[in-house]
Amino acid sequence: MRxxxxxxxxxxxxxxxxxxxxxxxxxxxLTAQPGDPARGRDVVRDLTKATCLICHALPIPEEPNPGNIxxxxxxxGARFSAGELRARxxxxxxxxxxxxxxxxxxxxxxxxxxxxWRGQTIYSAQEVEDVVAYLGTLRQx
Amino acid sequence: xxxxxxxxxxxxxxxxxxxxxxxxxxxxxAAAVAVAAEASHEVEGRRSGWLYNSPETQALQDDxxxxxxxxxxxxxxxxxxxxxxxxxxxCASCHEEGSMRGVAARYxxxxxxxxxxxxxxxxxxxxRTELMGAPALGYEAADMLAMTAYLGRESLGxxxxxxxxxxxxxxxEEGRAFYFARRGQLNLSCAQCHDDLAGxxxxxxxxxxxxxxxxxxxxxxxxxxxSRHRMFEWCNTSLRAEPYPAGSREYLSLELYVAWRGRGLPxxxxxxxx
Numbered sequence: 001m002r003x004x005x006x007x008x009x010x011x012x013x014x015x016x017x018x019x020x021x022x023x024x025x026x027x028x029x030l031t032a033q034p035g036d037p038a039r040g041r042d043v044v045r046d047l048t049k050a051t052c053l054i055c056h057a058l059p060i061p062e063e064p065n066p067g068n069i070x071x072x073x074x075x076x077g078a079r080f081s082a083g084e085l086r087a088r089x090x091x092x093x094x095x096x097x098x099x100x101x102x103x104x105x106x107x108x109x110x111x112x113x114x115x116x117w118r119g120q121t122i123y124s125a126q127e128v129e130d131v132v133a134y135l136g137t138l139r140q141x
Numbered sequence: 142x143x144x145x146x147x148x149x150x151x152x153x154x155x156x157x158x159x160x161x162x163x164x165x166x167x168x169x170x171a172a173a174v175a176v177a178a179e180a181s182h183e184v185e186g187r188r189s190g191w192l193y194n195s196p197e198t199q200a201l202q203d204d205x206x207x208x209x210x211x212x213x214x215x216x217x218x219x220x221x222x223x224x225x226x227x228x229x230x231x232c233a234s235c236h237e238e239g240s241m242r243g244v245a246a247r248y249x250x251x252x253x254x255x256x257x258x259x260x261x262x263x264x265x266x267x268x269r270t271e272l273m274g275a276p277a278l279g280y281e282a283a284d285m286l287a288m289t290a291y292l293g294r295e296s297l298g299x300x301x302x303x304x305x306x307x308x309x310x311x312x313x314e315e316g317r318a319f320y321f322a323r324r325g326q327l328n329l330s331c332a333q334c335h336d337d338l339a340g341x342x343x344x345x346x347x348x349x350x351x352x353x354x355x356x357x358x359x360x361x362x363x364x365x366x367x368s369r370h371r372m373f374e375w376c377n378t379s380l381r382a383e384p385y386p387a388g389s390r391e392y393l394s395l396e397l398y399v400a401w402r403g404r405g406l407p408x409x410x411x412x413x414x415x
Contacts (some may be wrong), residue, residue, distance in 0.1 A: 050327055054344045067342045093328075100338065102327040111324040112383045122326060 025095050026083025030105070030125035040134025043127050050102055050122050059138060070101060075141030087134045104128065121130070184300070184405035190414055193340070193349035198361070202413035208267050208289060210359035210411025213283075213366050217291025220284060226275030227341040230266065245296040246288075246408050250307050251309040258312050258393040261289045262368060280387035286357050293357065293410025300407055303400040312390075318399030319391060325382030332374075333397075346415070352403040353375075353396065355412020362415065369396050 029035075044052045046061065047048075052058060055069035076085070087094060092101035104108075104122040123131065164237055182189040190200055205211050259267070263405040265288050269275040278285040305313040320331045334343070335351030342348075356369045367375075370387035373390035373395060377384040385391040 025282060051344075065345055067344045069338055069341050069343065100329060102329070110328055111322060112327045113376045114381045114383050115379065117381045118328045120326075 009036075025087040026081060027086040027090055028083065029086070029129060030090075031129050033129070034125065035126075035129030035131070035133030037130070037134040037137045040127075040130035040132070043123065043131050044134060049127075050104070055101070059140070073135065074138055077136040077138040078141070080135075082132055082136055085135045086128065089128055089131055089135075147374060170223065181407065182409075184407075187352065187403050187406055188339070188350050189352055189354055189403075189406055189409060190349040191355065194349045194413075194415055195369060198413055198415055202409070202411075208359070208411060208413060210357070210366060213287045213290035213357070213359075214294045214411060216270040216284070217289070217294075218286035220288055220292060226269065226273035228272065228274040230273050233349055235272070235281060239295075240409065241292055241295040243296055245293045245410065246299040246301050247303055247391075249393055249400070250304065251307070251312070253308075257390065258309070258397060260369070260388075260393055260396060262370075263393075265292075267288065279372055280368050281366075283366075286368065289368065290357050290366065290411050293408060297410065298407045300405045301400055301403050303397055303404070305397065305401050308330055309397065312394040313397050315391075316394035317398070319395045320398055320402075325380030326376065327380045327382075328379050331376065331395075334394055350403070351399065353399050354403055354406040355409045355414070357410065358414050360411040360414050366411065369399075 016134055036108060041060070043049065044058060045060065051058040052070075052073070053060075053066040055067045057068070057072040057074065059074045088101070088129040090105040092099040092141075102122065105125065105128050107119055107121055191202065193300045194202075202208055220232075222231050223230045224234070225389040245261060248264070249258045251257070252259040262285060265285065266277040268316075270277050278288075282337045305307075323333075325332045331351060334348050338348050339350045340347065353369045353372070356372070358372070359366050368387065370392045374387065375391050
């Protein structure tokens with residue numbers, strides 16, 4: 001079962017209220033089971049899941065040809081807490097309303113989603129956790 | 142060479158060449174090469190997709206002998222004067238040779254009778270169904286792409302210039318709104334990629350400005366020619382957004398806006414793209 005967007009948004013708003021500035025947005029874990037960084041490394045490369053490599057460089061030697069739309073994610077685990085990383089993966093528009101980064105865990109407020117994907121998130125809740133765990137391991141700039 | 146060679150304003154096939162039965166492809170060449178060298182791919186910051194392609198792909202487009210889109214143009218040239226349908230007419234029965242120069246550069250247009258926009262494809266089909274007694278062709282039918290490629294080629298080097306005022310205005314506004322609206326599971330608008338990120342790498346692809354001055358294009362990824370509306374469908378589907386049908390009001394309006402956005406860019410049909 002996937003969590004509804006409403007619950008997630010509620011968490012994000014609570015975090016915003018608590019944390020002050022928009023950049024401080026943090027999200028609590030979406031699942032009880034901790035993320036698995038090795039699985040996360042596979043998930044971020046998965047072509048069927050709008051791979052992060054479309055836009056970001058990642059320290060993955062087998063992926064020499066990433067996009068250059070978002071910042072290089074090397075070292076991102078040292079720059080952000082797990083909660084901040086999660087907020088960005090779940091729905092980066094909560095941090096920057098104009099972002100081009102797709103929302104990986106949101107179904108509401110989207111326009112004309114293909115029938116095949118309607119009502120589905122790009123990542124499952126557990127996949128978000130796996131990806132966040134993997135990003136947390138990226139500590140070298 | 143640049144100064145002295147003639148622009149292809151003259152009839153595309155010289156009488157002598159016709160006598161000698163030299164293929165039109167050859168006679169048009171000298172002039173066309175001059176245009177390719179002269180015609181700018183950039184006008185006031187508006188940049189043709191050509192500029193974002195590799196030198197190999199650019200060369201493939203520029204050389205008429207190897208440009209795979211030229212097969213469609215040649216086929217279209219043949220169809221132009223081949224009677225079809227119950228009226229026994231061809232395009233050439235009603236239109237003089239050379240009379241199509243400039244047409245592709247100003248389409249789509251508002252059409253009084255239909256009370257809406259008409260693009261080249263729709264116009265060709267109206268000719269076929271209303272005047273020739275021939276069946277309509279699909280957007281991506283080989284003969285339709287041949288016809289629109291031929292018509293595009295007739296406007297080679299001419300600046301794209303569509304009318305967006307008067308009765309076309311509401312369609313133009315609709316197209317503009319479409320262009321700026323986020324859509325699909327990836328939640329992106331045309332503008333976010335083609336206005337803001339042109340020149341950046343989307344994984345292996347360099348994002349261009351999404352200009353439509355080269356359509357129909359031969360796309361290497363498709364190994365085929367494709368219409369402007371097919372490209373819109375492709376981008377929409379890539380965003381995991383439900384596309385609209387080719388020829389829909391939505392895509393005609395979008396086409397009008399995108400053509401205006403690229404105003405002044407020379408027609409370069411058939412473009413070759415990655």
